[in-house]
Amino acid sequence: MMPVTHKIAAQWCAVGIIAGALLVAFVFYPPHSGWNERLEYGDLATWLTAIGTMGAVVAALFLARKDSAARHEEIDARGLVIASFLFSDCNTSKGLAEKAIAAINGLDVRNQQACNVAAFNSMQLVQKMNFELIEKNLEKVAWLPSRHSWALASFPAMKNDIVVSLATMSAATLPDLIPKYGESSKRLKKMLELLNSFINDYSSRL
Structure with a gap:
């Protein structure tokens, strides 16, 4: 049985051929005499060749578009599989990142102990963030x-x-707190x- 994409391409090719045939009929059998006396259209073989070429081009473009769409759908489906596999860990890490930012947000850098x-x-x-699944499946993350x-x-x-940045900040003295605070906050927010x-x-x- 002919695949659906090939069947549709064949239909488009037929449409192109029929349209070309109608054009030839119009040229060689004009609606009234004299309208195309000064125009030269070449022989029938040239016209038939042009019609065939046009049909082939239409079919090729249609198949290329279908193949591209199919490849895109396949890549998207594979990406969805790995996304579902990693989603839970990423969602948990998001919550931890929000809490980590809240813990250092709005600090008075003049208060070293705090x-x-x-x-x-x-x-x-x-440290509770778990990215082991990502590290073990990097080739699939590429999907x-x-x-x-x-x-x-x-x-x-x-x-x-x-x-490392937060560990340094946790032991920093007052002169180093401001740059370490800014560095840690920026990385967490990113x-x-x-x-x-x-x-x-x-x-x-999902």
């Missing part, structure tokens, strides 16, 4: 759209950098932004 304690508590929250595959693949390294982007794109599809 900043050190807040940074330590924030660090403990970040996701590039903006998400890049982000998810970077999460393990981002987590380590944030932990991770949360990337997590939100992934979750928002897939929450309604």
Whole structure:
């Protein structure tokens, strides 16, 4: 049995041929005499060749479009599978990132003890983030759209950098608190932004 895409392509090819045949009929059998006396149209073989070429081009373009759409659907379906596999861990990490940001948000950097304690508590929250599934399935993470595959693949390294930054902040003295606070806050907010982007794109599809 002929595949649906091939059947439709054949139909379009037939349409092109019929349209060309009608054009030939119109040219060689005009509606009234004299309207095309000064025009030269070539022989019948040339016209038939042109008609066949036109039909072939129409069919080729149609098949190429269908193949491209099919490949896009396949890639999207594979991305949905890996997204569902990683969604729970990312959603949990999002909640931890929000709590970690809240722990250090609005701190008075003149109060060293309060900043050190807040940074330590924030660090403990970040350490609970679990990205092991991402690390073990990086080749499948590549099935996701590039903006998400890049982000998810970077999460393990981002987590380590944030932990180091917060650990440094938890032991920092007053002169170093402001730059360490700014660095830790910026990294946490970037991770949360990337997590939100992934979750928002897939929450309604899973």
